[in-house]
Amino acid sequence: MNFSVITGNLAYLLWGTWPNGPLGGAALTLLLSVGSAIASAVFGLMWGVSLAVARGPFKLVLTGLVGFLRAIPVLMLIFWTYFLMPIALGIDVPGILSVMAALSLIGGAYLANSVCAGIQGIGKGQWEAGLSIGFTRAQVLQHVVLPQALRMMAPSFINQWVSLIKDTSLAYIVGVGELSFLAAQVNSRTMVYPAEIFLFVGFIYFIICSTLDLAAVRVARQFQAAER
Template sequence: MNTGIVTNNLLFFLVGAWPAGPLGGLALTVLLGAGAGLLASALGLAWGIALAQCRGWLHLALHASSELLRAIPVLLLMFWCYFLLPIVFKVDIPGVLTVLLALALVSGAYLAHAVAAGIAAVPSGQREAALACGLTPRQALRFVLLPQALRTVWPSFVNQCVTLLKDTSLAYIVGVAEFTFVANQVNNREQVYPLEVFSFVALVYLLLCSGVQWLGKRLLAGRHAPKSG
């Protein structure tokens, strides 16, 4: 195996054409994953709370929209965002933003159901006890129900972040030069080392996803650690 193909192109793998061109490669993949993960977490949390609390037509609309997003392939949603958003808003939207939006919408829809299920899983007596202690319904949700629900659904958040990180590789379809895109450019240029190139790509994704899982476990352990004093 010729590892020189990786070392000779390592800077290109890491940052793409930057600084002579736009940032790409592994750096862009990490930024896409982190940005979309934060957006999806915020969206999923708000959406899940709304699903758990709302009733009637609003609940049906929230549920139907989340089901629609979960049913649409991520690749198709990227196409829709990339081609339709400029038409709707009459502005040129960068491919990176359309990828962020598509990933955040899909992941947010999945997380919304996880949050709603986590809130529903908290025993009803917890809410009743909180109200009996003088808390308002909003305070009961914030201080009693939501902390318990989030501990339950935390693994779902971590798992969705791992999935989202891998899905950033689909951004190549709209010309975003993330890690897989630049790896394919290296492979097309060299032509005779696909095993080395894509083995390196697989190893990097393995390390990235393992790092996300490790961080998720550390954060959960930190929240459960006893406080001194």
């Protein structure tokens, strides 16, 4: 094993050619993750609440959409957004945005299911109590049901974000210069130490993901303790 290829390309792998060029590498991976994490939480909440309270055809359509997003590989959705977004919006969409859109949609679909389950898990009594003190349904949802449901869902949000970080590596396929793409680039340029390069890159992801993973376990324990 010879890790000189890593030390020689460390800055490039961590933040690309920034500040002289565009931001890339691990820094872009983080940026991509944070952006998609926020957007997926917004989608997840929106769809999850709608799934829990909606009735009739709207619910059917939404269930279909969420089911569809969960049935296709992330890679396929990236192809779709990469190809469709410029047509739909009529402007040139940078690769990073189409990847972010795909990750947010898929992440949102997975979160929607747990948000919906979380809301349904809150007892009927809570709704009735809220309504009886004069809250509207929206107010009960906002002030009574959601705060309790979100607390239960926090670990599944964090778990979803862990898979989201891993999925940002798929941006490689449409040529966005995040960590995996730069690693593959360094690999094809040097062609001598592929094992070292991918072990190192895997290690960076591992550090980021396990930190979040530990946080999820912590949060889950705290809430369990709070319930007792």
